[in-house]
Amino acid sequence: ETGVTQSPTHLIKTRGQQVTLRCSSQSGHNTVSWYQQALGQGPQFIFQYYREEENGRGNFPPRFSGLQFPNYSSELNVNALELDDSALYLCASSYSANTEAFFGQGTRLTVV
């Protein structure tokens, strides 16, 4: 166990809807990164939060947004869901922005 927990584990949404995924980071970790892992591919970096501020973003549209809370837990929000958003969404926490990341088990999102 990494101490990084994600909820829910599985989710089915309809195209056009909005979704919120949640992540609790490992104790003592102030940095949370989110990744999207499509079927048959490696994880792709969405964005990172460090001490409640966005600290870097990958090549994802603005309808992917996030938050980090004072306890360093985090949310990933996706608006106007598209079929291609179906993927495993991974959260990773780390002690700082440049140290080893520990991954949660992910949320499997299916958009129909």
Add this chain to the structure above:
Amino acid sequence: AQSVSQHNHHVILSEAASLELGCNYSYGGTVNLFWYVQYPGQHLQLLLKYFSGDPLVKGIKGFEAEFIKSKFSFNLRKPSVQWSDTAEYFCAVIPPRGGYNKLIFGAGTRLAVHP
């Protein structure tokens, strides 16, 4: 485009066979290198990492990797695999001047070990 390439998408081995999984990256400058493993139904786990120093890195469960800067490679090896090594293996890089823990992953290699 700058990327991380894993040459083998699927590898099938018998127990006790030797393993080498290839990983090449296309970033110049100083990079941090990682191998992660994902066992069926489990989260991504770090096998080993290279930041600096000895280019031969020892990881958990008998795995090792060698950083060859001139070849932009970081291949994963294990002398004798076990059935329990069946998993998907991902090479990942933090590119230079990343400024944050942005891991760039390869597409993964799915390893199946038969008894």
